[in-house]
Amino acid sequence: MSQNTLFDKVWDLHKVSSLPGGSDQIFIGLHLIHEVTSPQAFGALKDKNLKVKFPERTVATVDHIVPTDNQSRPFKDNLAEQMIETLEKNCLEHKIRFFNIGSGNQGIVHVVAPELGLTQPGMTIACGDSHTSTHGAFGSIAFGIGTSQVRDVLATQTIAINKLKVRQIWCDKKLSKGVFAKDLVLHIINELGVKAGVGFAYEFAGPAIDELSMEERMTICNMSIEGGARCGYINPDEKTFSYIKNKLCAPKSEHWDKAVTWWKSLKSDENSIYDDVIKLDASRVEPTVTWGITPGQSISINQQIPLLNDLSPNEKLVAKEAYEYMSFKPGQYIKDTPVDVCFIGSCTNGRISDLRVAAKVLKNKKVSKNVKAFVVPGSEKVATEAKLEGLDQIFKDSGFQWREPGCSMCLAMNSDKLIGNQVSASSSNRNFKGRQGSPSGRTLLMSPAMVAAAAINGKVSDVRELIN
Amino acid sequence: MKSEFTPPSGKIANINGQCIPLIGNDIDTDRIIPARFLKCVNFDSLGESVFEDDRKTLKGKHPFDLKENKNASILIVNSNFGCGSSREHAPQALIRWGIKSIIGESFADIFYSNCIAIGIPCFTLPKKSIVEIQNYCDNQFLFLEIDLKKSLAKSKDFNLNLEIKETSRKMFLSGEWDATSTLLENENLIENKFTQLPYIRLNSNLL
Numbered sequence: 001m002s003q004n005t006l007f008d009k010v011w012d013l014h015k016v017s018s019l020p021g022g023s024d025q026i027f028i029g030l031h032l033i034h035e036v037t038s039p040q041a042f043g044a045l046k047d048k049n050l051k052v053k054f055p056e057r058t059v060a061t062v063d064h065i066v067p068t069d070n071q072s073r074p075f076k077d078n079l080a081e082q083m084i085e086t087l088e089k090n091c092l093e094h095k096i097r098f099f100n101i102g103s104g105n106q107g108i109v110h111v112v113a114p115e116l117g118l119t120q121p122g123m124t125i126a127c128g129d130s131h132t133s134t135h136g137a138f139g140s141i142a143f144g145i146g147t148s149q150v151r152d153v154l155a156t157q158t159i160a161i162n163k164l165k166v167r168q169i170w171c172d173k174k175l176s177k178g179v180f181a182k183d184l185v186l187h188i189i190n191e192l193g194v195k196a197g198v199g200f201a202y203e204f205a206g207p208a209i210d211e212l213s214m215e216e217r218m219t220i221c222n223m224s225i226e227g228g229a230r231c232g233y234i235n236p237d238e239k240t241f242s243y244i245k246n247k248l249c250a251p252k253s254e255h256w257d258k259a260v261t262w263w264k265s266l267k268s269d270e271n272s273i274y275d276d277v278i279k280l281d282a283s284r285v286e287p288t289v290t291w292g293i294t295p296g297q298s299i300s301i302n303q304q305i306p307l308l309n310d311l312s313p314n315e316k317l318v319a320k321e322a323y324e325y326m327s328f329k330p331g332q333y334i335k336d337t338p339v340d341v342c343f344i345g346s347c348t349n350g351r352i353s354d355l356r357v358a359a360k361v362l363k364n365k366k367v368s369k370n371v372k373a374f375v376v377p378g379s380e381k382v383a384t385e386a387k388l389e390g391l392d393q394i395f396k397d398s399g400f401q402w403r404e405p406g407c408s409m410c411l412a413m414n415s416d417k418l419i420g421n422q423v424s425a426s427s428s429n430r431n432f433k434g435r436q437g438s439p440s441g442r443t444l445l446m447s448p449a450m451v452a453a454a455a456i457n458g459k460v461s462d463v464r465e466l467i468n
Numbered sequence: 469m470k471s472e473f474t475p476p477s478g479k480i481a482n483i484n485g486q487c488i489p490l491i492g493n494d495i496d497t498d499r500i501i502p503a504r505f506l507k508c509v510n511f512d513s514l515g516e517s518v519f520e521d522d523r524k525t526l527k528g529k530h531p532f533d534l535k536e537n538k539n540a541s542i543l544i545v546n547s548n549f550g551c552g553s554s555r556e557h558a559p560q561a562l563i564r565w566g567i568k569s570i571i572g573e574s575f576a577d578i579f580y581s582n583c584i585a586i587g588i589p590c591f592t593l594p595k596k597s598i599v600e601i602q603n604y605c606d607n608q609f610l611f612l613e614i615d616l617k618k619s620l621a622k623s624k625d626f627n628l629n630l631e632i633k634e635t636s637r638k639m640f641l642s643g644e645w646d647a648t649s650t651l652l653e654n655e656n657l658i659e660n661k662f663t664q665l666p667y668i669r670l671n672s673n674l675l
Contacts, residue, residue, distance in 0.1 A: 013665070016657045021638040025651055027661045029668075037555065039509035048648065054662065065507060079507040086509050123667060130554035130578055146556030146582035148647075156651040158658055160644075161581070162635055194494055195548040198577050228551065230577040255670045262666050294494050294551075314547070318493050411503045411553070432498045432552060439502075439521035 002166035004272035006235055007201050010141045014124045016158050023162045029123035029140075031058040031153045032109045033096070035065055035087040036413070037128030041150035042090040050155045052094040057157055059118060060091050060098040063108045064413045068376050068403035071101050080414065094154075105248075107379020107405045110134040110347035114218065115381050117247025121236040121263040126153055131347045131429065133224040136233030137217035138240055139266055141201070143231040164201040164231060165275035168268075171208035173283035178464035180357070181216035182349060182427070182447035184208065186288040186298045188220075189227040191280060193315075194296040197229025200275070203268065204234050208282030214243040215353040222348045223429055226295035235267035287462055289334050290431045290445040292322030297431075298445070301462045305332050325433055326442050327421070335460055337444070340422040342373040342455035343436075344400075344448050346410040349427035350378030352385050354448040358427075359394040361452035361466055367399030368458030374401035374416070376408040400455065412437025425454035473515065473564050476587035480640040481617055483569045483589065485541030487610040489602040490531050495545065496552035497579060501561040503553075514557055515564030532565065542612055544601050545572035550579025559583045569614060571621070571630065573598050584636050584645050589616060591630040601626070616640055 002008055016025040033041075038060070045051070052058065065080040075081040091098035099105040105112060110131050113119045121139035125132060128150045135142035149159045169192075175184060202224045209217065217234050224232025241260050244250045251259040286300035297319070299305065307330045311319050323330060328337075344350070344358050355377065367373045375395050377383035383405055386392050392402045409416040410428035417437025418424055424436055424443050431443040444460060453463040505517045523530040531537055543562065549572045550558060559582045562570075570583065570590045583590050591614075593601075604610055604625070612621045614630070616637055621628040639645040651658075662668060 014661070016661050017654050019644070019650060021642065021644050022635040023639075025654060025657075027658065027665070029665060036506050040511055040556075043510060050648070050652075053658070077507075082509060083507060120667060120671075128554060128556075130552065132554075144554035144578050146554055146559075146578065146585060148556060148582065148585035152648050152651055155648055156655075156658060157662070158651050158654075160639075160647045160651060162633065194551060195574060195576070198548070198574065225552075225578075228548070228576065249671065251667075251670045259667070259670045262670070294496075314493070317546075321492065411498075413503045413506060430496075430498070430552060432496045434502055434521045435498050437504070439524065 002273055002275050004269040005166050005203060005274065006139055006233060006266050006268045007141060007164070007166045007203065009266055010122055010124065011163060013122070019160055023160045025158050026124060026161055027158050028126045028153050029057065030113070030118060030125045032113055032125065032127035032132070033058055033060045033150065034109050034129065035062050035083040037147050038090065038150055039083065039086045040147045041154055044151040045154055052096065052154045054157045055095045058096045058154065059113065060087060060096050061106050061109050061112050062087060062100060064407045064411065066101065066406040067414050068406050068408050068416060071404050077415070104380050107382065108347045108350060108407055110222065111351060111378035111382065114138065115247065115379060117244050117250035120244060121240060122266045126159065130225045131222050133230065133232045134218050134222040134347055136221040136224070136231060137214060139233060139236035139263065141231055141233060144225065165199055166203055167200045167276040167278065168203045168205055168274045170277060170279040171204065171206040171282045172279060173281055174208055174211050175282050175285060178449070178467055179285055179287060180447040180449060181212055181219040183288040184282055184285050185220045185223040186290065186295065186445065187285045188280070189223065189296050190298045192227055192278065194226065194294050195228040197224060197227040200229050202227065202229040202232040203274070204232060209234055210237065213353060214239055215351045218351070219348055223295065226429060236263050287447065287450055287464065289450065289460060291326065291328055291334050292319065293325055293431060293433050294318060295429065295431060295445060297322055299334055301335055303334070305330055305334060307331055335462065337460040338423065339371060339425045339444065339454050339459060341418060341424040342371055342451050343409045343424055343426045343428065344451050345376030345378065345408050346428035347378065347407070348429040349448045350376060350382065352382050354427065355382065355386050355391050358448040358452040359391040361449050361463060362398040362400065362456070363394050365398055365456050367455045370458045371455050373399060373455040374403055376403045377405045379405050409436050411435060425451045425460065427451050477646065479643045480587060480589060480645070483542065483614040485568060485612065486539055487542045487544050487601065487605055487612055488531050488537045488540035489544040489605040491546060491602060493547045494551055495549050497550055497555050497558035498552055500550065500558040501555065506555060506557055511557060511560040511564065514561035518561040518565045536609070541566050541568040542614070543567045543570045544598060544605065545570060546598060547573040549575050551576040554578040556582045556586070559586055559588055563588055571598070584639065585647065587645055589632065589636070589640055591632050593628060593630060597628060
C-alpha cells in the first residue's frame with residue numbers, strides 16, 4: 001500500500017469517515033458541474049427533498065452541448081436549449097455560481113477551472129466527467145464521477161469511494177523537438193495499455209514531466225483515464241504556483257504565502273512508497289498517432305500499423321475489430337493516410353499554448369483543398385487571448401474555421417460531427433467507434449501541431465518536416 | 469426493452485436470470501450509449517437506445533436484438549467493459565433495457581462505481597470461465613442463480629465462485645449502495661472536516 005505520496009496526504013486530509021461497508025467517505029473540496037450529467041442529480045435531490053449542502057463549493061459552466069457556430073439563444077437545437085435552461089434554473093434555485101456563455105469565463109469545464117484559479121494543489125475535485133483527471137496537473141486529487149455521485153456531492157459534499165493504489169510513471173530525459181505532451185501520453189497509454197490504470201491513481205514524475213508547462217501537464221493528466229486511471233496527478237512546483245498566482249480565485253495577499261507553504265508540503269516525500277513504479281525514456285518518444293479504436297492503439301509517425309502476430313493475445317481481439325472498422329491493413333504505414341476533417345480543440349488540447357503551436361505551423365500556409373478544418377478554443381478566455389495575439393487571423397488565413405468555445409467534435413453532442421466514414425485528424429482524447437458523431441466515422445488522435453500538419457498536407461504528416 | 473421499469477431499492481442479495489453474452493474487449497460507454505442520446509434531462513427513454521450504433525451495424529444480429537435474449541438480465545462481458553466516458557447514462561440504459569447484474573473479466577473504474585451506485589452488482593471471473601459461459605450461451609439458454617451472500621452463481625451445469633469487491637458486496641447486502649442517506653448520517657463530521665481544510669480558509673475571498 002502506498003505511503004507518504006501526495007495522493008496519500010490529500011486522501012487522508014479529506015477522509016471524513018470509514019463507512020460500514022469498508023469504503024471511505026471523502027470530502028470534495030471543489031465540485032464542477034455542467035449541463036449533461038447534472039440535471040438528473042438535481043432531479044434526485046428534489047425527489048429526496050434534499051438541498052445543496054455547500055452551494056459555494058460547486059461551480060457550473062456549459063460546454064458539451066453548446067453550438068460553436070452560432071451561440072445566440074434560443075439554440076437551434078431544442079434539446080440543447082432545454083439542457084442549458086435546466087442548468088440555468090438549477091444554478092439559480094440552488095445559488096450555484098454559473099459561468100454562462102458571454103460571461104467571459106465560459107468554456108470546457110476542465111479548461112475554465114484552472115484558468116480561474118479554482119483548481120489548486122491539495123484539493124479533492126470531482127465532476128461528472130471522466131476528464132476531471134486533468135486537474136491533477138496541479139497536485140490535486142481529481143476524478144470523474146457519475147450522476148448518482150454528483151447527487152451525493154450536491155447533497156453531502158462527500159462521496160463513498162475506495163482508496164486507489166498509486167503507480168508512479170517516471171519519465172526520464174526530455175521530449176525532443178516537435179514532440180509534445182500529447183505524444184508522450186499516447187505513448188504511455190500504448191506502453192501500459194488502456195486498462196492498466198484500473199484501480200490506480202497515476203503519479204507522473206521525472207525530468208520530462210518537470211520540464212513541461214502547466215498546460216502540457218494538464219494534457220498528460222487529462223488522458224490518465226484513457227489508460228484506465230480515474231485519477232492522475234503531478235507534484236506541484238514553482239511552475240504550478242506561478243500559474244495560479246493572480247488568477248481570479250487564487251488566494252490573495254497574506255493568504256498567498258501561507259498557501260504556497262502548505263502546497264509545498266504536499267508533494268510526495270523522497271521516501272514515499274508506491275504500489276508500482278514504471279520508468280520510461282521520454283527522449284525516445286516520437287510524434288504519435290492512433291490507428292485504431294482505443295487510445296492505446298497508437299504508433300509513431302514512421303511506424304507501420306502492427307501485424308496481428310506482433311500483438312499480445314489480449315490485444316488481438318480489439319486489433320481485428322480496429323482493422324475492420326478503420327479499413328486499415330496490418331503493416332500499412334499511418335503516414336500519408338488521407339484525412340477529411342481536422343479538429344483542434346477539447347479539454348485535452350484546446351488551451352492557448354495548443355493554439356499557439358498549431359498557429360505557428362499554419363502561419364503562411366494553406367489548408368489542403370480536400371480538408372474541412374476547424375479550431376474550437378477551449379474557453380472564452382482562450383478565445384480572447386488568441387484574438388489578442390492574432391492567432392485567430394492566422395487560423396482563418398490558412399483556411400481553418402474559427403469557432404466559439406465548447407467541447408464540440410470531441411464527442412459531437414452539438415452539430416459538429418463527422419459524416420459517413422470520414423477520417424478526422426483530431427487533437428481530442430478518444431478514437432472510439434462513432435465517437436465523433438458518425439457511427440462509421442474514423443478518428444486519428446494526435447497533437448495539435450500534428451493536426452495542423454495534416455490539415456496542410458491533407459494527409460497524416462510528420463510535423464517535424466514542417467517546422468525544421 | 470422490457471415493460472415498466474422499476475429501479476432497484478434496498479437490500480440486494482439474490483439475482484436470478486437468463487444470461488446474455490456480449491463479446492469484445494474495451495467496450496466503451498460511447499458504444500453502450502452514443503453521445504447524442506445524452507441530450508436529455510432524465511434517464512427514462514435510454515433503454516431502447518442501448519448499443520444503438522452497434523445494433524444498427526449488425527442489422528438485428530446484435531445480442532440485444534436477438535429474440536432469445538429478450539428476457540435476459542445477466543450480462544456476460546469480457547475485459548475493461550465500460551471504459552471511457554463517465555456517463556452514468558450507460559448503466560442507466562442497460563438497467564432500463566433489463567440488465568440486473570453483469571459478470572465480466574474486468575470493468576473500468578468509473579463504470580463500476582456507477583453500476584454500484586444504481587444497484588447493478590458487477591462480478592468478475594477469470595477469462596477462461598467467461599469464455600466458457602459465452603460459448604455455452606451460443607447453443608442453449610443459461611439461467612444463473614446469483615447469491616451475493618456466498619458470492620456464488622449456480623445453474624444445472626455451472627457452479628461459479630464469483631469475485632466482487634468486499635465493500636461492494638457488503639453495500640448490496642446492507643442496502644447502502646444507495647449512498648446518500650449513509651453519507652448524510654455523518655453530517656457533523658462533514659461540517660468539522662469543512663472547517664479543518666486549509667484551503668477553505670485560504671480561499672475565503674474566492675467563492
